[in-house]
Amino acid sequence: MESILGNQVMFIIFSAMIVMFSILTVTSRRILRAATFLLFVLLATAGLYFMLNYQFLAAVQITLYAGGIVVLIIFSILLTSHIDHKFDKVPAQKLIMGVIAAGGGIAISLMTLLSYNFTPSNQQPIDVDMKTIGKSLLSYGDNGYVLPFEVISVLLLAAMIAAIVIAKRKKV
Amino acid sequence: MLFEGIPIEFFLVTSTIMFFVGVFGFITRENIITILMSIELILNATNINFLVFNRYLYPGQLEGHFFSLFVIAVAAAEAAVAIAIIINIYRRFKSIDVDNVDEMKN
Numbered sequence: 001m002e003s004i005l006g007n008q009v010m011f012i013i014f015s016a017m018i019v020m021f022s023i024l025t026v027t028s029r030r031i032l033r034a035a036t037f038l039l040f041v042l043l044a045t046a047g048l049y050f051m052l053n054y055q056f057l058a059a060v061q062i063t064l065y066a067g068g069i070v071v072l073i074i075f076s077i078l079l080t081s082h083i084d085h086k087f088d089k090v091p092a093q094k095l096i097m098g099v100i101a102a103g104g105g106i107a108i109s110l111m112t113l114l115s116y117n118f119t120p121s122n123q124q125p126i127d128v129d130m131k132t133i134g135k136s137l138l139s140y141g142d143n144g145y146v147l148p149f150e151v152i153s154v155l156l157l158a159a160m161i162a163a164i165v166i167a168k169r170k171k172v
Numbered sequence: 173m174l175f176e177g178i179p180i181e182f183f184l185v186t187s188t189i190m191f192f193v194g195v196f197g198f199i200t201r202e203n204i205i206t207i208l209m210s211i212e213l214i215l216n217a218t219n220i221n222f223l224v225f226n227r228y229l230y231p232g233q234l235e236g237h238f239f240s241l242f243v244i245a246v247a248a249a250e251a252a253v254a255i256a257i258i259i260n261i262y263r264r265f266k267s268i269d270v271d272n273v274d275e276m277k278n
Contacts, residue, residue: 004177011178015186022190022213026197031206038209041190045216048183051175052227054237057244064244069212069251076255077205080262090200102196109188118180123232136234145238152245159249167256169263 011051017044029087035074042066056133175227183224191217204258204268208251215247 018041025037042065049058090098126132140146194213201207219240226236262268 007175007177011175011182015182018186019189019193022193025213026193026201026206026210031203034206034209038212041213042216045220048186048220049223051178052223053175054223054227057223057237057240060241060244064248065212065216068248072251072255073205073209076258079259080205080268081203087203094200098196098199101199102192105192105195106188109192110185113184113188114181118229121229121231123230125231126234128234128237132234133237136238143234148238148242152242156245156249159253163252163256166253167259 007051010047014044014047014051017041018048029089031077031081031085031087032074032083035070035077038073039066039070042070054128056128056130180224180228183220187217187220187224190220202269202271204254204261204270204273207270208254208258212247212251215243219243 021037021040021044025034025041028034028037042061046058046061046066049055049061136143137145137149191214194210194217197210197213198207201210222236222240222243226233230236258268261273265273267273
């Protein structure tokens with residue numbers, strides 16, 4: 001009983017962090033602060049992955065998102081903006097449109113979501129350890145994902161080359 | 173089981189709010205980097221959904237797990253290319269506000 005209460009407290013902390021910091025991410029008027037709030041959102045998401053017992057994916061989330069992408073974003077902020085620059089206030093019309101779009105989307109999604117009756121599964125849960133993940137990534141039978149794995153590796157190589165070519169300074 | 177005692181709807185409500193906050197940022201922001209940050213929020217919300225459905229409704233399979241793994245990889249590739257493009261735009265226009273970048277070639 002005690003662990004269930006602990007789980008719920010943990011979940012409430014993580015989801016409150018996610019909601020609060022994601023709102024701050026899109027409303028903060030200093031861009032470096034927005035990036036820092038995004039970092040907190042990504043870390044809280046990793047916490048939710050730990051709660052779902054997907055430890056590997058939580059580690060990937062921390063290293064790739066919180067470690068890689070946020071650092072990349074912060075570097076590009078430092079290269080392109082002044083630190084003490086504050087954004088102008090969002091024009092009222094745009095703000096109202098955004099609130100209507102987001103609020104309407106949330107209302108419709110939550111209505112659909114909360115009226116649907118999810119049936120819990122009776123499948124036997126499998127343990128997601130490193131051995132299972134590695135075997136699935138490199139096999140092509142049932143539960144095999146070697147084709148998307150190869151496609152994603154080619155995509156990453158292409159994206160890396162493309163990033164170098166685009167950002168390279170042209171010879172005069 | 174760490175998620176015992178938490179109904180599936182709680183996770184889904186959190187990710188829904190996160191998704192639409194990302195949509196809000198995508199609409200209202202002017203700076204390209206903050207738009208990219210909103211896209212990251214949206215991708216994260218979908219990732220949470222994939223994993224929650226995988227864990228609660230099909231715990232014997234791994235489709236959601238691997239799909240979110242691939243989404244993370246694609247997001248990393250996308251961020252790298254997007255930031256290369258942003259740096260290039262900054263060199264050309266000396267600004268990365270979407271309102272100032274209104275011509276493809278000069």
